Amino acid sequence: xxxxxxxxxxYIIMVLPALMLMSLFLLFPTFWGVIISLTDLSLxxxxxxxxxxxxxxxxxxxxxxxxxxxxxxxxVWFVIGSAIIGQFLLGLFIAIxxxxxxxxxxxxxxxxxxxxxxxxxxxxxxxxLAYLGRDGLLNQLLRLVGVxxxxxxxxxxxxxxxxxxxWRGTAWSWMLFSSALKSVPKEIFDVADVDGVxxxxxxRYITIPLIKRHIVTDLILITLWTFNQFxxxxxxxxxxxxxxxxxxxxxxxxxxxxxxxxxPGAAIAIVVFLINLFVTIAYLKLIxxx
Amino acid sequence: MFILLPLVLSMALVxxxxxxxxxxxxxxxxxxxxEPWAKIMRETVDRxxxxxxxxxxxxxxxxxxxxxxxxxxxDEDYKAKLVLDIKAGRAADIIFVxxxxxxxxxxxxxxxxxxxxxxxxWGKFYPAMRGMVTYKGKAYALMFxxxxxxxxYNKVLFKKVGLPEDxxxxxxxxxxxxxxxxxxxxxxxxxxxxxxxxxxGEATSMQSFYMWLLGALPKEAVTSGNWLYDFxxxxxxxxxxxxxxxxxxxxxxFVDEKxxxxxxxxxxxxxxxxxxxxxVRDRKVAMLIDGSWVVCxxxxxxxxxxxxxxxxxxxxxxxxxxxxxxxxxxCVSGGWTYAINAFTKHxxxxxxxxxxxxxxxxxxxxxxxxxxIPTREDATLNPKLFPKDPSAVKLNxxxxxxxxxxxxxxxxxxxxPKVSTLIQQLxxxxxxxxxxxxxxxxxxxxxxxxxVGPENVEVLP
Numbered sequence: 001x002x003x004x005x006x007x008x009x010x011y012i013i014m015v016l017p018a019l020m021l022m023s024l025f026l027l028f029p030t031f032w033g034v035i036i037s038l039t040d041l042s043l044x045x046x047x048x049x050x051x052x053x054x055x056x057x058x059x060x061x062x063x064x065x066x067x068x069x070x071x072x073x074x075x076v077w078f079v080i081g082s083a084i085i086g087q088f089l090l091g092l093f094i095a096i097x098x099x100x101x102x103x104x105x106x107x108x109x110x111x112x113x114x115x116x117x118x119x120x121x122x123x124x125x126x127x128x129l130a131y132l133g134r135d136g137l138l139n140q141l142l143r144l145v146g147v148x149x150x151x152x153x154x155x156x157x158x159x160x161x162x163x164x165x166x167w168r169g170t171a172w173s174w175m176l177f178s179s180a181l182k183s184v185p186k187e188i189f190d191v192a193d194v195d196g197v198x199x200x201x202x203x204r205y206i207t208i209p210l211i212k213r214h215i216v217t218d219l220i221l222i223t224l225w226t227f228n229q230f231x232x233x234x235x236x237x238x239x240x241x242x243x244x245x246x247x248x249x250x251x252x253x254x255x256x257x258x259x260x261x262x263x264p265g266a267a268i269a270i271v272v273f274l275i276n277l278f279v280t281i282a283y284l285k286l287i288x289x290x
Numbered sequence: 291m292f293i294l295l296p297l298v299l300s301m302a303l304v305x306x307x308x309x310x311x312x313x314x315x316x317x318x319x320x321x322x323x324x325e326p327w328a329k330i331m332r333e334t335v336d337r338x339x340x341x342x343x344x345x346x347x348x349x350x351x352x353x354x355x356x357x358x359x360x361x362x363x364x365d366e367d368y369k370a371k372l373v374l375d376i377k378a379g380r381a382a383d384i385i386f387v388x389x390x391x392x393x394x395x396x397x398x399x400x401x402x403x404x405x406x407x408x409x410x411x412w413g414k415f416y417p418a419m420r421g422m423v424t425y426k427g428k429a430y431a432l433m434f435x436x437x438x439x440x441x442x443y444n445k446v447l448f449k450k451v452g453l454p455e456d457x458x459x460x461x462x463x464x465x466x467x468x469x470x471x472x473x474x475x476x477x478x479x480x481x482x483x484x485x486x487x488x489x490x491g492e493a494t495s496m497q498s499f500y501m502w503l504l505g506a507l508p509k510e511a512v513t514s515g516n517w518l519y520d521f522x523x524x525x526x527x528x529x530x531x532x533x534x535x536x537x538x539x540x541x542x543x544f545v546d547e548k549x550x551x552x553x554x555x556x557x558x559x560x561x562x563x564x565x566x567x568x569x570v571r572d573r574k575v576a577m578l579i580d581g582s583w584v585v586c587x588x589x590x591x592x593x594x595x596x597x598x599x600x601x602x603x604x605x606x607x608x609x610x611x612x613x614x615x616x617x618x619x620x621c622v623s624g625g626w627t628y629a630i631n632a633f634t635k636h637x638x639x640x641x642x643x644x645x646x647x648x649x650x651x652x653x654x655x656x657x658x659x660x661x662x663i664p665t666r667e668d669a670t671l672n673p674k675l676f677p678k679d680p681s682a683v684k685l686n687x688x689x690x691x692x693x694x695x696x697x698x699x700x701x702x703x704x705x706x707p708k709v710s711t712l713i714q715q716l717x718x719x720x721x722x723x724x725x726x727x728x729x730x731x732x733x734x735x736x737x738x739x740x741x742v743g744p745e746n747v748e749v750l751p
Contacts, residue, residue, distance in 0.1 A: 043373045044391075045704045048398030061740070066733070134557060154556045240489055241556030242722045257370055259711065 030273070037266035044260050051263070058267035068268065070243065071251040075227060078162060078247060083226035086166030088219060091173025096203055099181050100189070117171035125235035128164045129153075153237060157244040161233055165226065173218050180214040181207065213287065220283040224276055248272055314351070316636050316643060318628075319358035320386035321368040326591040327660070328359065334656040335647075342646045346639075353639060358382050364560040366491045376400050376631060383634040384644060387431055389422045389625050390492070393704040396425045402630040402637060403428040409645060411666075418699060419665040423627055425702060431627035432648035435662035438582045438621050438693040439497050441465070443604045447576045451475040457604060461612025462505065462539065465577070469549040472576045481549045483566045484579040486540055486721035487714075489559035494714045496622055496700075497580050502539050504620035504698065505610030506532035512617050512698055518709075519701035525748045526709065528735060535611060537720045537727035544721040552721050564593075570603070571596040579608065582689050586661035589679035600681050607693050621697040625665065661686045663694065705742050712737050 037058055041051040062068045098106055119127070131137050132152040139149040152160050184207070192202050208215070230249040233239075239250040246254075252272060256265025318335060322328045339355045346353045362368040365388060375381035387395060395401050406412035406429045412420070415433060423431040445455045451471050459465050469481035484498040504512055507529050511517040520527045544552040555562040567584055569575030571594050578584075588596040588603065596603070610617040628647045630640045646652060650668040657664045658675040661682050671687045673680035700706060716734040719725045725733070739747050 042398075043377055044394040044398050044707075046397045048377075048400075064740075134554075151553050151557050154553050238489065238559055240559055241487065242718050242724060243488075257374075258366060259708070260370065260373055 033266050033269055033273075036262055037270045039263050041262040041266075042260055043262060047263075054263070058264045059271075061264065062267060062271065067243065067246065067251060068248075071246045071248045074158060074244075074246060075248045077158065078165070078229070079223055079226045081158075081162040082165035083169070083222040084219070086162065087169040087173045087222050087226075088215075090166060090170045091218070092177050092203075092215075094170070094174045095177035095181055096199070096207055098178065100186065113171040113174065116168055119168075121231035122235050124164075124168060125232040128160075128232075129236055132160055154241055157237060157241060161237065161245050164232075164236070165229065168232075169222060169225070173222060176214055176218050177211060180211040184210050216283055216287050220280060223279055223283075227276065227279070228272070312352075313354060314636060314639060315354040315356055316384070316634075316639050317356040317358060317382035318384040318386075318643070319360060319372070319382035321360040321362040321365075323363045323593075324361065325593055326586060326589065328361065329591065330586075330656075330659045332357070332359065334652060334659070337655055338643070338646045338649075338652045341649070341651070342643045345646070346642070351639075355643065356382075364489075364491065367560075373398075373400070376633065379633055381631050381633070383631055383636055383640040384628055384647070385631050386434075387627050387629045388492070389431070389433060389627050390700050390702070390706055390710075392423055392430055392627065392629070393425045393702050394707055395629070396428075396430050397704045400632050401430040402632045402634065402640075403430055404432070404630065404641065404644070411645060411648060411650075414650065414666045414668050415648075416665060416667060418623075419625075422625070422699060422702060423629075431629035432644060433665035434626050434628055434647065434653065435657050435660065436623050436625035436665050437662055438623060438689055438697060439501055439579065439608065440582065440621070440689060440693060441577055441579050441606050441608050442570055442584070443468075443577045443606070444570055444573055444575070445602050445604045447472065447476065447479060447573055448604065455604065458606050459609045460618075461609050462502075463612060464609065466539075466542070466549070469543070469577065470547070473547070473549055476576075479573065480551045480554075480569065480575045482543060482577040482579075483550050483555075483569070483575050484543075485555065485562065485566075486544060486550070486552055486717050487555045487559070487562060488711075488718045490555070490562055491560075491714065492624075492710060493563065494717055495710045496624055499536065499713055499717050500622045500700075501579050501608050501620060502536040502611075503532060504622060505608065505617055506535040506613065507616065508532075509615050509617055512620070515698060515701075517698065519703055519706075520748070521701070523748070525746050526738060526742055528731075528738075528747070528749045530731070530749055530751055533731055534727050535613075537716070537731060540717060540721045541723075541727055545723040556722070568594040571599070582663065582686055583661045585682050585685055586659075586679075589661075589682050591678050600685075605685075605689065607696070617696065619693065619696045621693045623663075623694075623697040623699060625662070657686075658683050663690045708741055709738065712741065 038053060038055060039051045040047045040054050040057075042048050098109075116124075129136075133139070134149055134151050136152075138152065142148040142150070188206055189202065192206060197205075228249060229247065230253065233245060233247055234250050234253065237245040239246040239254060248268065249272065252265050252268035255261050255268060320331060320335070322331055335355075335357055339357075342355065343353060360368060360371065362371065369388070369391065372381060372385060372387075376385075387401075392401065412429070419433040419436065420429065423429055423433055441459070443457060448457060448468075449455055452475075453468055453471065457468070459468070465482065472479055472481040484501070485494040486498060487494060504517065507517050511527070511529065516522065516527065517529075518527065519525070543550040554565050558565055563580075566575060566578055567580065567587055570578050571588060585599075585603075587593045588599045590597070607619040608621060610620055628644055630637060630644060634640050648666075650666055653664050653666055653669040654672060655675055656662065657669065658672050663686070664671065671683050671690075673683040676683050700710075703709075712734060716730050719730045720727055724730075735747065735749060
């Protein structure tokens with residue numbers, strides 16, 4: 001056995017435990033999900049006892065399922081509105097205007113922003129329910145100026161969860177960009193200041209090109225996180241009212257665990273998985289192609 | 291398995307002489323929507339446990355019953371938990387099951403058939419109550435209670451606008467007219483409410499859609515029990531004009547004239563019943579279509595105590611549409627059952643306990659305190675059993691006598707719960723204005739055909 005072969009053998013041994021764990025907890029459940037999505041397995045009725053293999057029927061049914069398209073469209077708007085426009089742009093903007101500032105006010109603001117990010121999902125959902133409710137804080141405040149009450153979660157459900165998600169997630173983008181900006185030599189900005197460059201020009205010609213990789217990383221992560229968002233949205237709206245916040249993850253959950261149709265539920269989950277895979281590959285190509 | 295019971299019990303009788311018998315524990319689970327239901331169900335179950343234990347003691351058996359209370363407000367959430375528990379082998383031996391779930395539970399293999407032929411108590415249940423828990427010729431559960439649905443109204447509000455305090459609507463237009471008068475004279479009051487959202491689950495089908503639909507259907511379809519599923523032809527039947535008339539009521543009430551408030555229902559979702567039921571008490575909602583048990587919620591121990599209830603609460607049987615060849619009074623009844631989990635390790639003891647739960651004594655007690663209607667002919671509503679609110683028991687008795695003769699039931703089919711879910715989506719679509727009655731009904735029929743197969747659906751004029 002040559003030295004090189006020995007090395008390969010050694011590497012395999014080293015990655016084996018990780019590989020086994022990944023297979024057990026990641027690959028196997030995914031594979032199992034694919035299998036279930038090809039059956040009519042249900043937890044109730046005849047197919048609970050005798051599930052049948054139905055091929056791609058669950059996927060074909062999705063193509064003519066209005067709720068599937070509805071939930072997919074809602075999810076895309078949710079991602080564009082709250083992740084790409086909201087968290088990303090707002091995070092970048094705050095990172096640029098707070099760059100180089102270290103005063104007390106800034107530190108307090110940092111603390112508050114991180115708080116919104118680290119709140120447990122159910123607590124977060126409850127806070128926003130209490131805030132947006134018919135007798136909630138927002139309507140109490142609006143009453144002082146003679147407006148409302150507006151049942152926000154009934155009239156503007158999607159907008160409400162978009163705003164909530166921006167509030168929750170902006171801290172992450174901002175922290176990422178802040179630390180990225182710290183790696184940019186301060187002299188560049190000093191020179192720019194001397195030349196009287198505007199804030200917008202600084203962002204356009206200095207900041208963004210220098211932290212481009214961070215931007216792509218941020219976009220990959222927040223797109224995936226937002227696309228897969230489930231917990232607090234479900235706790236807050238349950239997908240309602242009248243399916244107007246039925247994100248695709250909530251639809252998969254309802255099919256599998258409320259209507260107890262595991263086959264169709266799994267098919268939706270697999271579609272979500274494939275979309276995630278596609279988004280990730282597209283972003284990675286974007287990085288490599290630069 | 292059950293024919294071995296006397297043998298096992300007699301062995302148990304001699305067992306003490308051989309060795310100290312091991313204590314056997316069986317379990318029972320149910321859910322409740324908070325007080326007063328939590329308290330009264332616990333009292334009822336404890337009453338049954340005491341009888342069961344003393345019975346078993348006479349046979350020399352030392353048994354115990356573990357009670358698993360699940361404070362889950364929404365029935366569908368309880369169903370999901372129950373089914374997952376059963377599948378995982380962790381559910382209780384005796385389970386609380388809504389009567390309309392029985393066929394799909396049986397098809398899934400979750401319920402044990404009951405040897406009712408060897409039990410004299412079975413014949414005491416009313417024929418309709420036996421029918422609701424019988425599937426493909428076998429009995430799978432015991433009906434614990436049943437109910438009627440009707441229209442409640444607040445007499446104080448009616449008096450204010452000049453409507454009679456002993457109001458008896460004869461047709462839909464009487465109801466709509468009353469609602470219009472209230473809207474005009476009392477703009478801060480919601481004239482009428484009935485459930486119209488998917489989050490209210492089966493309540494939207496039972497306490498709302500069917501209560502209107504039954505009044506629009508041909509009389510013969512209702513009285514024969516073939517109004518949703520035609521058992522003679524083995525098809526789901528959609529009487530198109532009746533369904534459209536019903537959906538037009540939702541459009542009129544919630545969208546066009548805003549006689550009902552869909553917004554509060556959507557906002558509260560699974561707990562929308564709370565502002566509706568408290569609203570009738572608080573003079574915020576003038577009319578509400580709901581179940582007889584709601585009277586218990588308005589009792590002194592209830593979730594919305596209403597001291598002036600007996601003076602201020604009015605009720606009337608739900609009238610039909612008033613069109614020719616339709617019902618004059620309509621109602622649909624359901625009810626909850628106790629059944630045996632098919633995966634129980636103690637089927638014999640579970641059956642013994644189930645018989646106690648289904649006894650005249652326990653059912654009389656439960657129905658009296660919870661304002662439900664007894665399912666056995668030898669069970670009675672007794673005001674003495676509910677000393678905190680004897681008048682609720684009397685009220686319940688009056689409702690039962692006035693409405694039970696007109697009531698009908700849901701088809702006992704394993705697909706029914708899914709059909710009902712589609713109906714709830716249909717109602718919500720129309721009540722929120724997302725689609726008009728015709729378009730919503732067309733898409734409903736298409737989805738129904740996909741669910742049960744196009745050959746099993748018939749659309750009638």
